[in-house]
Amino acid sequence: MNFESNNTTMKHNFGAGPCILPQEVFQQAANAVLDFNGLSILEVSHRHKDFVAVMDEAIDLVKKALNVPEGYSVAFLQGGASLGFTIVALNMMRDKKKAGYINTGTWASGAIKEAKKVGIDVDVFASSEDKNFTYIPKGYTIPTDVDYIHFTSNNTIYGTQFKEFPKTDLPLVCDMSSDIFSKEINVADFDIIYAGAQKNLGPAGATLYIVKDEILGKSSSTFMPTYLDLKQHVEKESMLNTPPVFSVYVAMLNLRNLLANGGVKAMEQRNNEKAALLYKEIDENPAFKGAVEVEDRSNMNVTFLLTDEDRTAEFDAMWKEAGIVGLPGHRSVGGYRASIYNALPIESVQVLVDVMRTFNQH
16 A cells, blocks of 8 residues: 555654644745845844844744733743753742652653752652653642742653643743643743743744743842843843844744634644544554553654564554654654644644554554
8 A cells, every 4th residue: 555645755744853844834934044135034133123023023923822911921042941941940949949840751850850950959749750651640749838830741752741730829830842832721820831942833943931020030049140040031032142043933934824724722623633533543453552541641742552563664664655754752762652743734644544554454
């Protein structure tokens, strides 16, 4: 069976990030590399009015897409969420110098490690490490003697996702790198949301911060480099230093595209349909099995295994022939991981499902 579409060059990109973005966004970005009001977007000054307008629009579109309420600021920084681990710990540190963290995988573990490095006494009050991060902890007691609570909303490597966020009156911080803009959220529940761009927002290089204004400038840390101070970035309107110009520009284009196609609400419905299609095949096809607890499955990163690993080479050959790329699981987990971010069409999911069905018939 030939799984390829009529366009034999088409690739179905299930990569975990940097990942697929809408083709029209790629085209617009490519055009701007050659000509952005007379210069390439790669060479235009970040102080030029044309790029200042880009940054302003990108920030405004984030606010529109997520219904960001008054009293919050949006900033684009560099360093990825990995630098964000340190930034949020420093900016949220108060007199207790203690924080509560939920450990649900590699990136949550990284956030814990970096918080400790800057002097935070970390209380890991919930963890799924005992079962190799294959579930989301539940029934935990949130500590009250901490400065803030931190969690990672979606676990890219293991394929789990919080379906309900922790409920607390304490300041709440979330790394939403791999599922921001994929579903509706209530920004007012959070004091800081941060996210690397390279999943649903844009190309690698920019990191998005949505920050409650009242937390700015209140850190008790004696160590606060200028670049790590969110107050400085908000006051300088993301222009404290040269921003990641191209990444911000493509993020702006992508947010325009998102809002023109129904916004986050419509995208959430599409994402639910894609995930339901793929998980149904995993559950009904005896050649495959899911890698995590059913109730905690991610709608962004679908992880699964072969029931007979001796057939790995056979399955790999079939999905590669179908034009599928980026399917192998993370090296620390194995198996397969189909990342079905916003821009991946349901047609690509159907191609993968067709391959899986044919594989089972062999």
